[in-house]
Amino acid sequence: MAAPCDRCPDCDAALVDRGPRRRGVVEMRPAEVERVALRLERKRCPQCGRRFEARAPGVAAKGLYGNSLLAWAAEQHYLHGAALGTLERQTNLGRGSLVGALARAAALVEGAVAGLVEQYRAAPVKHADETGWRTDGRNGWAWLFATPETSIFRFRPSRAAAVAAEVLGSEPLPGVLVVDRYGAYARAPVALQYCFAHLKRDAETAAKLFPHDREVAAFVGAWAPALSAAMRLRTLGLPPDAFARRARRLERRLRWLADREARHPAIWKLQAVFRDHPERLFHWTRAPAVPAENNLAERDLRPLVIARKVSFGSQSEAGARTRETLMTVLHTLRKRGVHPASALRAALDRLVENPRLDPAALLFPSSPARTTAPRN
16 A cells, blocks of 8 residues: 655655555455346256256345345344335335235245244243234234343234234143233233332322322332332342342332232232232242243334334235234344344255255244243
8 A cells, every 4th residue: 555645744754665454354345236147057858858947046036136135134124124115215116016025025024923923932931022013004013032042023903812822822831921910911821020110100100199108208208119120139149148138128128018018009000910910010029030020022022113203014814914924034143143134044044945944044044042831
């Protein structure tokens, strides 16, 4: 590389070349779509007349878009929340044809979802949550069933318990399911842990509704810090004995506050949760692996909430099914430390060659490591 100048600007002496210096720079190359002309061999058997033609690599039969492009578009749209209009402008491709190609890609990998559901059911700690999602202009719901290694999405018009049963099944499950207090999970075949963050928000709301009531202020002043301490306990890295002692102390305090006599109905409402469902509130005291809050599910749902603001939901039932499959696959791949677009492209390449291959084995060749399920 040439020197910045030939002579010293201070004394006008000729500069001596000292050789180049290496320097790293992070740069970006804009995404570019290129049209590739493939030369495919064609042959014919002179005896029987049968014709043979080489398969185009990295693209579905009769497909126009390569798997590398589809995997990139799927990652941008279903993982990072880029709007389809943005992808259309970036690639200069028709939105409708791109959506159709993504739907065909989703159909190829859809078979991997069933295995993820089984892994979710077997996990020692499971999370679930839901948020609003419109499909074809009608109100509906997006459901998330998550662990630290897996994210399973469902888009349905209903918020009924039947949707939760699709994923949780009917047979008794090991471990604990962390949820808010929504009734759809009440009959889930697994032990429930209610989210203390929701309970704390309810308490803070009561304090705002009755700012001048001393009894409410005193109760919330004791209740909210105890809930916060319970949620924070597992992050302290305490030895098992110290964790157990502190957890028992917090449990005794929360039970005492729930059993205290109170005159204000707002306090009764908060206490009733602990009085009516004590079996759904203290699993965290027996195992640090069980959180007292549902933050994992709420974090995993946040990109979907942002996508809802950008796209206003899915334009059709078929679009919702495509989103359901590709979000499940891509978010799970990212959680497992795999580059989502690269793994999806590699799986699509194999599946277009042989659709009978198992997409689960291609996308998730090894199941995530399991920890011992906490005792209920």
